[in-house]
Each structure stands twice: as structure tokens, then as C-alpha cells.
Amino acid sequence: MKEKNNSRRDFIKQAALAAAGFMIVPRHVLGGKGFVAPSDKLVVAGIGVGGKGHSDIMSFHRSGKADVAFLCDVDDRRAASAVKDLPKAKYYRDYREMLDKEHKHIDAVSVSTPDHNHAIQALAAMQLGKHVYVQKPLTHDVWEARVLTDAAKKYKVVTQMGNQGASNDGPREIKEWYEAGLIGDVHTVYCWTDRPVWPSGIAWPTQTAPVPKELDWDLWLGTAPFKDYVEKLVPFNWRGWWDYGTGALGDMGCHLLEVPFSTLGLQYVKDVQATVGSVYIDEFKRGYFPESCPPSSHVTMTFPKTSKTQGDVTLHWMDGGIQPARPDELGPNEIFGDGGNGILLVGTKGKILADTYGDNARLLPTSRKETVQQKYARVPGKANGHYAQWVEACIAGYGNMEVSAPFEISGPLTEALLMANLAIRGADMRVDGKYPGRNLKLLWDNDAMKVTNFDIVNQFVKREYRQGWDIKYSL
Known part of the structure; x- marks a missing residue:
């Protein structure tokens, strides 16, 4: 018992x-x-x-x-x-x-x-x-x-x-250099990446496949139009399809444009233009695959003058292995960016070169060594501390602690990337056998959120959602 x-x-x-x-x-x-x-x-x-x-x-x-x-x-x-x-x-x-x-x-x-x-x-x-x-x-x-x-x-x-x-030391150090006047007024920025590293510029597969038993395909599609499941789309290659991904800009743009946005106080674009690379389906005929992001692009965005610049800022985005010309101040054997990606700020008195995430920031020529007083607090743990920073801010409550990438900053940054994609899709759009969006500068009405001189691309500003997956919100 x-x-x-x-x-x-x-x-x-x-x-x-x-x-x-x-x-x-x-x-x-x-x-x-x-x-x-x-x-x-x-x-x-x-x-x-x-x-x-x-x-x-x-x-x-x-x-x-x-x-x-x-x-x-x-x-x-x-x-x-x-x-x-x-x-x-x-x-x-x-x-x-x-x-x-x-x-x-x-x-x-x-x-x-x-x-x-x-x-x-x-x-x-x-x-x-x-x-x-x-x-x-x-x-x-x-x-x-x-x-x-x-x-x-x-x-x-x-x-x-x-x-x-955005929580690394590099972006903060670059801001301190710029605000100390080391490179004068920045008027031109270059950001580039070797992405995409997934299939791009291709036709949607014609052969469907059985949906894996572990995957709920309908839930995965969510807001996107219904299509039959195809092999190798998940978990990674969806990035190259406009229905699901945002291409190289979506993958790497936030990491690379963070520095010019935080340094120069950039917000919304005033105009944007793009050229895109093409894929040839044979040696004489160029393919047209509007569902797929192109294999390479060069986008030029103009941002209005900010409190930190003396005039408009021109930002060049390049992907697919395209890079800007090497600066004269960079030695012939010195690595441009980190080899595949990079950021270059061009000012009236000098230049700053950095790698992805703003890492390894250096003044050009690299022999130039100057120090300025630290102005911005560093994030403990740097990039790894990005997560703990958010957790602690949530515990502290709204408005009681700063974070590195709140939506008030990352929202406009994302919009700029998606405006670049708008120009890419416009440049790659074929109408009656022609490409009317090529060589156009798209003019953007920020308040109305629409392109004013090439209406056909406005369908991508806010896409059609699959029935039952609408986003209900009024601005």
C-alpha cells in the first residue's frame, strides 16, 4: 500500500x-x-x-x-x-x-x-x-x-x-566617416552582386510532379496563383520566379543598399530605369520568359536630395556578375568589394568601398587611414546580435528601444528594391513583339504609388492575390 x-x-x-x-x-x-x-x-x-x-x-x-x-x-x-x-x-x-x-x-x-x-x-x-x-x-x-x-x-x-x-559595425563606421566629411558629398552609389545562383531567364517547366507527402502545396502557394507542383522549385529555386520571389535584388539588395540608405538618409525613388540580360534558346533566337527573373540586370535609381546630401543621389544596382568600372584609386591587384559583391560610395572628396553587409569598409586609396570619433553605439554581437536586439526591444515595449532595421527604415529600403524590380519587369516586357519598356526612365508618383509614364507596369505595384488570400488593409 x-x-x-x-x-x-x-x-x-x-x-x-x-x-x-x-x-x-x-x-x-x-x-x-x-x-x-x-x-x-x-x-x-x-x-x-x-x-x-x-x-x-x-x-x-x-x-x-x-x-x-x-x-x-x-x-x-x-x-x-x-x-x-x-x-x-x-x-x-x-x-x-x-x-x-x-x-x-x-x-x-x-x-x-x-x-x-x-x-x-x-x-x-x-x-x-x-x-x-x-x-x-x-x-x-x-x-x-x-x-x-x-x-x-x-x-x-x-x-x-x-x-x-544592419547591426554590424561597418554601416555605423561608414556613417561616421561620411558625417565627418572624409569623402565630401556623395552623389553616386554602386551596389553589385554575383547573384542569381538559381535558374533564371527560363521557361516554366512543362512536366509536373507528384506533391511530396510532407508538403502542403496549397498552403505553400498561399497568395500566389495556383499552379501544379514542379520539381526543384522548393526549397530554394522559387527565388527566380516572379510569382514567388524577387530575384537577385530581393536576395542581396537589402544587405547591400543598407549602407547608402542609412548613411545618406535615402527614402523613396523619383525615377528608375533598367536594362536586362537575355537568354538565347538557340544561337539565333533570344528567349522570352516573362515568368522568370532575368539572369542579369543593371538598374539606375534616382533618389531626391536628403538632409545628408547636397543634391539628388544616383544609385546603380548590378547583378548577374555585372560590376562597375574599378575605381582609379584601387590598386590593380586589390579585390573590388568582396569579389562577388560590393558597395561603392562616390563623394566629391573621396570614395568608400565595402563588402556585403558593409563589412571591411575602407577609404580609397586603401593606403588612406583616418580615424574619427565614434558617434554611433555598436550593437553587441554585431550581425549575430541583430536577433537579441529585437528580442530585447520587444521585451522593452514599443518605442522604448532602438533596433537596427525597423520597418520605418526597412520599408522604404524594400520599396526601392521593388521599384528596381518594377523597371526590370518593364524592360523585359514584350508587347506585340516589341519591348516598349526598354530605354525608358519610369517616373514615380510616390504619394499615388504609381508609374506615371508607363502604366502597364503598375499591375506589379499591387498584384492580384489568389482567391481567399487577399490582404485586407487600407492606407
Whole structure:
């Protein structure tokens, strides 16, 4: 009898401990006046937890101040590592079901899904009052970027975009150099990348394939038009298709344009023009594949004068291996950027060259060594600290702590990238066998969010969403 009673007491004790382990009480529930939360940890839900999403949520977890309590992914294969690393987290496939059932137990949401679903997922969380961390690029369309920027203020939530280089020392050092007058007034900027590293400029596959049993294809498509599943689209090659991705600009633009945006205070473009590379389907005939991002492009954007510039700024974006001419001040054997990517600021008194994320910033010529007084606080942990910074800001509450890439900054940055894509799509558009968008400078009405001199591209400012996946928001 004594042995049975002890066993019963042990069982009750273990059951109580297990129940406590799953009794997740978010900060916003116990954070009211007169209450003390049992933990200072932020309760986080992850939407898209494979690949980069996995590394994101584990970075929140490693901050020591976040409890990743909920996981959501449409592909069980991609989610497997996160499920293994966070065995106590509850798992969902449909983010809508997760938010509907668990929103009272969630403080913040991380979104790391294909570009075309960023906005609808992030906005759903924001409308529930949840802080959000969204992978770059912030959105797929210009209108979506404007919506999320506005929503961050409306719902008073802490936001951060996943361009972790914004928390590096390099962008802050470059700002200090510029504001100290070391290169004069910047009037021209070059940013370039060796991306894409996925198939581009190709026809949509004609052969369909069975949907893997671990993948919910309908949920993966989300806002995009319905198409039959094809091999090798997921988990990576979707980047090269306009229905889902945003090409090389979406992949690398946020990392490279961060420096000129933060240094020069850039906001919205006034005009944009593009040229694109082509793929030949045989030695005489050039292919036309409007569903696919081109293999290379050169985009020129004009930004209006800011408080940090004396006039307009011209920014050149180049991808697909295209690079600007090497500066005369750079030695013949010195690496231009980091070899595949780079940033060059051209001022009236000098130039600054940097790698991806603003790393390895140097004045040109590289023999020029000057130091200035540190003006901007550094982020502990630099790029790795980007995640902990957001967690701590969420805990502090809206408006109480700065972050490196809030939507008020990353929203306009994303819009600029998507305006560049607008010009790329316009330049690659064939009408009656001709390409009327080539050699055009698209003029942008920022308040109306429309191109005023080439109306056909305005369909991409805000795309048509699949039925049942509309984004409901009024600016």
C-alpha cells in the first residue's frame, strides 16, 4: 500500500510538472500593473522554420531571453530540424490556425517564408498586436511594403527586418566617416552582386510532379496563383520566379543598399530605369520568359536630395556578375568589394568601398587611414546580435528601444528594391513583339504609388492575390 501511494504521488508530481511545462504564459498577459511575469522571456512563434527560418528562431532562443514555443511550416521535411531542436514547441502547418488558436499565448512572430507570403503572414500577426521579425526582403510588392511600414505604427509593435548586416559595425563606421566629411558629398552609389545562383531567364517547366507527402502545396502557394507542383522549385529555386520571389535584388539588395540608405538618409525613388540580360534558346533566337527573373540586370535609381546630401543621389544596382568600372584609386591587384559583391560610395572628396553587409569598409586609396570619433553605439554581437536586439526591444515595449532595421527604415529600403524590380519587369516586357519598356526612365508618383509614364507596369505595384488570400488593409 505504501509503495502504491508513493507511486501515485510521483505520478501526480510528474503530471503537474509536465502541465507546467506546457502552460505558456506570454509577457503581454502578465505584464499589467500589479503583476510580475514568472519569466522575462519573450514567447515567440516561427512561421517558416526551415533553412534561414531555423537559424533565425535558434538565434532568438540562444539570446537566452526568448522562448520559441510554437513552430509552423508547410513542409515537414524543412521543419524537422527545428522540431528536433525545440521538442517542447507546438507544431502547426497553417499559420492561420496557429494564430487563431494560440495568439493569446504569443508575444512575437518570426516570418521566414518565400517572399510572396511575407506580407499576409506578418500583417496577420501585427493585427493581433504581435511584434514581428520578417526576413528580407520585407515584402514581394511595393504596396505591401507601404502597408507593413504603416501597420507598424498603427499597431505599435516592435519590428525588425532580417538584414542582419544592419547591426554590424561597418554601416555605423561608414556613417561616421561620411558625417565627418572624409569623402565630401556623395552623389553616386554602386551596389553589385554575383547573384542569381538559381535558374533564371527560363521557361516554366512543362512536366509536373507528384506533391511530396510532407508538403502542403496549397498552403505553400498561399497568395500566389495556383499552379501544379514542379520539381526543384522548393526549397530554394522559387527565388527566380516572379510569382514567388524577387530575384537577385530581393536576395542581396537589402544587405547591400543598407549602407547608402542609412548613411545618406535615402527614402523613396523619383525615377528608375533598367536594362536586362537575355537568354538565347538557340544561337539565333533570344528567349522570352516573362515568368522568370532575368539572369542579369543593371538598374539606375534616382533618389531626391536628403538632409545628408547636397543634391539628388544616383544609385546603380548590378547583378548577374555585372560590376562597375574599378575605381582609379584601387590598386590593380586589390579585390573590388568582396569579389562577388560590393558597395561603392562616390563623394566629391573621396570614395568608400565595402563588402556585403558593409563589412571591411575602407577609404580609397586603401593606403588612406583616418580615424574619427565614434558617434554611433555598436550593437553587441554585431550581425549575430541583430536577433537579441529585437528580442530585447520587444521585451522593452514599443518605442522604448532602438533596433537596427525597423520597418520605418526597412520599408522604404524594400520599396526601392521593388521599384528596381518594377523597371526590370518593364524592360523585359514584350508587347506585340516589341519591348516598349526598354530605354525608358519610369517616373514615380510616390504619394499615388504609381508609374506615371508607363502604366502597364503598375499591375506589379499591387498584384492580384489568389482567391481567399487577399490582404485586407487600407492606407
